[in-house]
Amino acid sequence: MVLRTFDIFVVLIIINTKHFQVNSAVDQPQSEPSVKVSVRPENPIQSNNLESNGFPSQTQQGFHLQLSFPEPSDTKDLVGNVNFNPQPSDSIMSNENSPPPDDQPDGEGGDRRGDFSSVAVGAPAEDGYNWRKYGQKQVKGSEFPRSYYKCTHPTCPVKKKVERSHEGHITEIIYKGAHNHPKPPPNRRSGVGSCQQISDMQYDGTEQHDSQDKSLWGASQGGGVIGNGRPDWRSDCGLDAAAPSAAAASVGPEYGVLATSMQTQDGPRFEAHDAIDVSSTLSNDEDEDDQRTPGSMSMGCDGDGDGDGDESESKRR
């Protein structure tokens, strides 16, 4: 069984918040593009929605995530839709993408001060790239400590900041820079684990099409197209664009999913602190278009349930 962080993340969100809002902003006051993703709960969720294992009961039907990308230029919103169809399956239950050591949520924490996501999304390495943590700090204004990660590739400038709650729930992720190298093989220690597709999603187009500075941020500069209409990203995990049922959306910034989805049609659009709000509502009515349109993302990483799961498992120490 493979648990995609992504799935978990989604599921948890559903469980805990029913409604959540993802605010992302690509700010690059400097020359470096960056994407900020934050998840904030609007409504606490009832614990009774969870089964003993802490996962949602089958009643969860899936939901529709709508991504809005305000256009700096005309304030027009670019909207992307993400279909969430949590599968009752293993994919949801499996949890191989373990979060960082200290982040592992222990069961149901009694006190989740308003936690929204009840799951610790995997370590920030599960986006297909390898990351090294180089610092952690309690930032003022943030109730949670912020961790700093660098891409371990020798020449890669990409960094990201991750804020996690005490229980390991990611509350905000900010990516900075663009990968200038292909994703490392999945078998690395830092794990790629599941949800690698996400990173594919994130970079396939960019890296394939061009080279550097086109990844996440670069891509994001590409325009308000969410998902960019590149079908490729799904392939890695065996995702089938035509198989909505297995679809899922990755909200975990760690995966850069959001980043990918934040691509905009115009170039350097995100140069200035553009906030992107991603709000979701639960609903099942999805049309095919949504799945194929740029804003849509299918998740279900790993429908086969093998592959990454095992790998990630083996990587864990």
Added chain:
DNA sequence: AGCCTTTGACCAGCG
């Protein structure tokens, strides 16, 4: 042995 995390210290930007 190599890579990663942890953590305190240091540095730079800003008011």
Added chain:
DNA sequence: TCGCTGGTCAAAGGC
């Protein structure tokens, strides 16, 4: 100039 804050460095230790 000083203090605050965020970001980074680097030593130490763990896996």
